[in-house]
Ligand SMILES: NS(=O)(=O)NCC1=CS(=O)(=O)c2ccccc21
């Protein structure tokens with residue numbers, strides 16, 4: 658099987674061959690139609706979404722061939738909001754981006770694409786024993802989606818963007834001896850978000866993700882976005898446009914926590 662990727666020959670339109678769930682009932686990403694999203698006070702309810710992350714004392718970065726990923730080793734918990742009382746543990750974060758600023762995010766808002774999208778991937782540690790155990794369960798994963806727009810530099814992201822040059826090729830890994838607090842990668846407003854039931858946006862496309870997409874984007878500098886675009890993927894091409902376009906909403910409702 659030719660390895661999946663984002664080129665014409667192995668990109669999202671071909672994934673259904675090896676991963677039939679690509680045409681499933683709860684695929685991600687989606688286009689968020691803001692007027693169709695339903696305000697749901699009990700999502701907002703008493704248990705507001707809350708993150709309790711422990712800053713990483715060293716940062717483990719991996720070029721996995723289709724994104725730049727930061728492995729998390731400390732205990733970081735996400736709970737509340739659509740997750741109820743279940744505690745989801747932070748496993749890793751990674752990004753998707755375009756070749757130019759006009760594209761790159763996976764979720765879109767009324768058809769608008771952002772330059773990039775950061776994903777913090779969590780697994781349900783209240784119900785399952787590991788990420789691998791949770792990854793195929795319908796309530797196994799929760800991913801925070803943060804839109805990235807060009808602007809001022811994001812200081813907390815510098816440890817990643819400053820090291821992309823040393824992670825150029827697929828399979829490259831490095832440990833950076835510095836602290837990183839994942840909380841500082843989030844937008845200042847974490848109360849306003851859309852949420853819906855979806856899937857991983859890359860193969861194996863498991864339909865196991867509760868998506869939480871924040872309304873407020875975060876700014877990265879041009880240089881930080883360029884650092885991502887200079888990475889090289891598993892086919893030796895520039896790692897750019899590594900985003901899946903929106904999938905059909907089908908019988909789903911998107912909820913929102915703001916009016
Ligand atoms: N874009 S996304 O957030 O849906 N995540 C893709 C993904 C595919 S995976 O199963 O390789 C994996 C392992 C660990 C964390 C994420 C992933």
Ligand SMILES: [Zn+2]
Nearest residue numbers: 751752776858
């Ligand atoms: Zn992702």
